[in-house]
Each structure stands twice: as structure tokens, then as C-alpha cells.
Amino acid sequence: MLDEGDDPRLPHRRVPNCPVPLAHLHELGVLTWKLDLEATSLLEQIRSERGYLYSEVLTLCRESTQDFDAKVQGFFKEHTHSQEEVRFILDGSGYWDIRDFDGKWIRFAVGKGDMIVLPAGMSHRFTLDAKNYIKASQSESRK
Numbered sequence: 577m578l579d580e581g582d583d584p585r586l587p588h589r590r591v592p593n594c595p596v597p598l599a600h601l602h603e604l605g606v607l608t609w610k611l612d613l614e615a616t617s618l619l620e621q622i623r624s625e626r627g628y629l630y631s632e633v634l635t636l637c638r639e640s641t642q643d644f645d646a647k648v649q650g651f652f653k654e655h656t657h658s659q660e661e662v663r664f665i666l667d668g669s670g671y672w673d674i675r676d677f678d679g680k681w682i683r684f685a686v687g688k689g690d691m692i693v694l695p696a697g698m699s700h701r702f703t704l705d706a707k708n709y710i711k712a713s714q715s716e717s718r719k
């Protein structure tokens with residue numbers, strides 16, 4: 577993003593664009609899968625292998641989410657979690673921004689069927705894209 581006032585929901589590609597290979601996200605410690613929403617066996621396998629015992633669905637949608645703007649703004653403030661951030665996108669889309677090794681932001685897009693794990697302590701922020709809607713299952717290792 578160029579200025580503080582810029583709309584975070586726009587793609588914000590660098591000029592010239594600077595595509596990041598998926599392998600680079602993996603080097604930074606992000607885990608990614610593309611899952612078939614109908615075939616849940618791989619999801620179950622990942623959950624059982626990584627010990628994700630609990631999950632709940634988070635929906636961000638102006639019409640149905642309480643305090644929509646506050647939640648969206650909160651997610652876009654750079655933050656960390658003491659546990660992994662485990663998200664499986666059931667519908668909709670959005671962007672995660674994470675810091676590259678040199679501290680510059682890297683933006684990656686997620687959509688239906690994407691599952692991501694950010695390691696505990698990884699600095700990040702999240703924004704919806706121009707479609708303004710996401711539904712994601714978030715998992716944790718607690719019951």
C-alpha cells in the first residue's frame with residue numbers, strides 16, 4: 577500500500593508486479609493446502625496429524641456480522657498470535673499480508689478451498705477483498 581488512506585481491499589500489487597512463488601511462503605513458515613470441500617478426508621487427516629481438536633466458523637459479511645467494520649479494521653492491524661493461525665476458507669475470499677525476510681509486506685490471496693497455517697508468533701494482517709465476504713473455519717489444538 578502506498579498511502580495510509582489507500583483501500584486495503586484493493587490488490588496492491590507492486591509496480592512492476594513482483595510475484596511471490598508459493599515455495600517462498602513455505603520458506604517463511606506458512607503451510608498451504610488446496611482442498612476439495614466435498615472430499616473432507618484430507619482435511620480430517622491434517623486436523624488429526626496436527627492435533628486440531630476444535631474449530632468454529634467465522635463469517636465476515638456486512639449484512640450478517642455484528643460490528644463488521646470494527647472487526648475488519650481490527651484484523652487489518654498488524655498482529656501476532658501465541659498459537660498457529662489455522663484457517664480453511666469455506667467461501668468468499670480475502671488477503672493475508674505477512675512480512676518477508678527483509679520486513680517488506682507480502683500479500684497472498686485466499687479463496688474457497690484454501691487452507692493455511694501461519695506459525696505461532698508470525699506478524700500478519702488480514703483484509704477482505706473487494707467482494708467483501710469470507711467464511712472460514714478456524715481451528716485450534718484445544719478442545
Ligand SMILES: CSCCC(=O)C(=O)O
Pocket residue numbers: 634651661663670700701702710712
Ligand atoms: C478470515 S480469518 C480473519 C483473520 C484472522 O483471523 C486473523 O488475522 O487473526
